[in-house]
Amino acid sequence: MMNHQTKRIYLSPPHIGNLEMKYVREAFQNNWIAPVGPHITLFEQELAAYTGSKGAVAISSGTAGIHLALRAIGVQAGDSVFCSSFTFVASANPILYQGASPVFIDSDPATWNMSPKALERALIEADQEGKLPKAVIVVHLYGQNADMERIGRLCTQYNVPIIEDAAESLGTTYKGHASGTYGHFGIYSFNGNKIITTSNGGMIVSDDLEALEKIRKWSTQAKEKANHYQHTEVGYNYRMSNILAGIGRGQLRVLDQRVKARRKIFETYQKELSHLDAISFMPVATYGEPTHWLSCFTIKPEHTQATPDQFINEFENHNIETRRLWKPMHLQPLYRQYLYYSHTENKSVSDELFKQGICLPSGSNLSAKDQKRIIKMINQFFSIH
Numbered sequence: 001m002m003n004h005q006t007k008r009i010y011l012s013p014p015h016i017g018n019l020e021m022k023y024v025r026e027a028f029q030n031n032w033i034a035p036v037g038p039h040i041t042l043f044e045q046e047l048a049a050y051t052g053s054k055g056a057v058a059i060s061s062g063t064a065g066i067h068l069a070l071r072a073i074g075v076q077a078g079d080s081v082f083c084s085s086f087t088f089v090a091s092a093n094p095i096l097y098q099g100a101s102p103v104f105i106d107s108d109p110a111t112w113n114m115s116p117k118a119l120e121r122a123l124i125e126a127d128q129e130g131k132l133p134k135a136v137i138v139v140h141l142y143g144q145n146a147d148m149e150r151i152g153r154l155c156t157q158y159n160v161p162i163i164e165d166a167a168e169s170l171g172t173t174y175k176g177h178a179s180g181t182y183g184h185f186g187i188y189s190f191n192g193n194k195i196i197t198t199s200n201g202g203m204i205v206s207d208d209l210e211a212l213e214k215i216r217k218w219s220t221q222a223k224e225k226a227n228h229y230q231h232t233e234v235g236y237n238y239r240m241s242n243i244l245a246g247i248g249r250g251q252l253r254v255l256d257q258r259v260k261a262r263r264k265i266f267e268t269y270q271k272e273l274s275h276l277d278a279i280s281f282m283p284v285a286t287y288g289e290p291t292h293w294l295s296c297f298t299i300k301p302e303h304t305q306a307t308p309d310q311f312i313n314e315f316e317n318h319n320i321e322t323r324r325l326w327k328p329m330h331l332q333p334l335y336r337q338y339l340y341y342s343h344t345e346n347k348s349v350s351d352e353l354f355k356q357g358i359c360l361p362s363g364s365n366l367s368a369k370d371q372k373r374i375i376k377m378i379n380q381f382f383s384i385h
Contacts, residue, residue: 009374011321012193012294015365017254023246037242043249044203050252051178053186053205055212058240058248059219062167062189062202066137067094068218068238069163069185069204072211075100075134082122084114084139084146084165085328085340086350091139091165092329103133104330104340107349111285113146114138115343116154122341123158135161140169140179141326142359143195143262143293144285148174148182163187167202170195171259174288180205190244195258195293195364196251198244259291261364265371266292269360272375273297278304278382296325298356306385308358314381320374325357326350 023039030037040058048056059065075081077099083092085104095102105122108115119136126132136155138146148164155162162183166172170188172179180186186205190198206212217223222235240248270281279297284290299306308324315322328350330340342348361374 006319007370009320009361009366009370010363011323011359011361013363013365014192014197014199015258015363017250019253020247020250023249024243027243027246033241033243036239037245039242039245039249040240043240043245043252046249046252047188047203048205050255051181051186051205053178053181054207055209056203056205057212057216057219058245059202059204059238060240061090061200061238062165062187062191063090063094064219064236064238065185065187065202065204066091066163066165067097067236068215069187070094070098070100070135071218072208072215073135073161073163073184079134080126080131081135081137082119082133082160083137083329084141085330086112086141086326086353087139087165087329088167088326089329089332089334090167091137092335095137100134102329102335102338104328104335104338105136106328106341106343107141107353108147108343109349110283111144111147112141112282112349112353113144114151115349116147116150118341118343119151120154122339123154123160127158132158133160135163137163137165138183139165139167140172142282142296143169143172143291144282145169145172145174145179145288145290147285147287149287152182167191167194168293169291171255171291172288176288179288184208185211190248190251195262195291196248196255198240198248198251201240201244201248258364261366262292262295262362263290265362265364265366266295268371269295269297269375273378276379276382278306278385279378292362295360295362297358297360298325298353299358301356304382304385306382308356310385311358311381315374315377318377320377321361323359325353325359327354 166180167189219238224230
């Protein structure tokens with residue numbers, strides 16, 4: 001039974017600063033309430049500058065960004081798109097929006113992100129069959145970048161453009177470059193649980209300014225320049241509002257602080273729980289700086305009989321939110337009929353991660369006291385399991 005007397009600790013709650021209300025107040029004072037206004041343009045410019053991209057378009061969600069990127073690349077019915085399997089469903093659904101078929105790629109045990117081994121095998125077979133994908137969607141999980149040089153070399157070899165789903169990795173770097181800036185398009189999410197939030201929203205970045213202009217047009221119902229409503233192609237209601245962009249501008253100012261806080265939280269978990277043989281934290285790649293959007297570990301069955309569901313239920317009873325790692329797309333009923341390439345022919349890394357993985361409370365506003373409470377409970381849990 002849940003203990004309602006203790007304060008609820010959430011997995012990754014919003015963390016609002018002091019500037020957000022200032023920008024929102026400006027929007028109200030100037031009556032920029034509609035989904036147009038100066039904050040949108042400024043937010044786009046400021047985030048493009050932060051990431052080192054030539055341009056950006058603010059949109060209603062990261063999912064919308066992936067959809068628009070696929071359309072800009074020219075994905076249509078009958079095409080295939082390769083996509084990380086170990087991810088949230090929003091990474092893959094836009095492939096179906098375009099009438100294309102996903103092919104799912106397993107994770108690398110060293111990073112938990114897309115396996116270059118599995119990708120190479122999938123590309124070789126697709127090339128032999130004359131069915132190369134129209135794009136590859138690489139997801140950067142839990143605030144850690146995939147190994148883009150290895151993935152990029154393969155995609156360049158087969159002339160396949162990359163879309164980076166960087167929804168979880170804003171603030172992460174890969175070999176000195178911002179996550180989301182290696183591929184043709186990079187997509188960020190500002191959902192309420194992300195490292196910075198606009199309540200709901202996203203951003204698509206690219207150096208292809210011509211493509212971004214098309215995306216900007218499509219995101220506002222593809223209205224033509226005329227004195228009346230004129231439409232020659234299908235568009236979408238995907239534009240971010242001026243108010244949400246104001247929140248985003250305030251959040252962007254404190255992004256580096258939020259990243260620093262989440263890294264410290266991960267380091268504290270790792271240090272204080274390093275004596276436990278029963279768990280293993282998400283490995284940290286050597287090629288960049290992760291944000292540790294979420295601190296995650298796997299339970300090692302050779303050292304304990306405890307299961308992730310037992311862990312989650314126990315912590316829920318103490319009013320602490322924890323969560324399973326992503327259930328891979330190739331295991332989802334929606335996507336079971338599609339091709340899947342495991343890391344090696346005999347080993348599916350994402351299956352193992354889902355079976356044994358846990359996400360811990362990791363919000364940048366998690367207090368030292370609350371983290372200490374969580375750590376104490378983890379120690380207690382594994383001492384009796």
